[in-house]
Amino acid sequence: DSGVTQTPKHLITATGQRVTLRCSPRSGDLSVYWYQQSLDQGLQFLIQYYNGEERAKGNILERFSAQQFPDLHSELNLSSLELGDSALYFCASSEGLSRGLMNTEAFFGQGTRLTVV
């Protein structure tokens, strides 16, 4: 158990809908990362938050947004869903500061499997 909790584990929804994925980081971790992994693809970085602030952005679609709350949990919102959004969405957390301490390790949750039908 990595200590990172993601809910729900599975989600099935229709095209055009909106969903929210939730991530609770390990106790004490300030950084949260979101990744998308499509079938047979590598992990694609979406966005990073550190202590409530957006710190780095990857290839995240405009239909997607995220936030990190004062209690450090994070939510990834996916809207106007398309079939191609079906994927595993992983959250990872680390204690790392926004700069430096790059040797810290990221711990991954078990992912949310999103299926858009």
Added chain:
Amino acid sequence: KNQVEQSPQSLIILEGKNCTLQCNYTVSPFSNLRWYKQDTGRGPVSLTIMTFSENTKSNGRYTATLDADTKQSSLHITASQLSDSASYICVVPRVTGGGNKLTFGTGTQLKVEL
């Protein structure tokens, strides 16, 4: 362009045999390199982290090497077991605009058979 490339893409070996997975990176500046193991449908789990000054690091049957000059790393698995069947991912972090971005390779899919 900051990239991480892995080879082979997939590999099938017999139980008990050894294998070596390769990772080439162009991420700059370089701080460290990590190898993760990802079981199907599960989150990646860290196997080892190697910093710029380290050449070799072992974790049980896993041994990682790093050549920072040629920007190459390898992961050697000794006496493979069925449970080693998984995707092995090479990851290199870099700073982007104040944040830390983990650049992932596409992984090597290893299957260990009887």
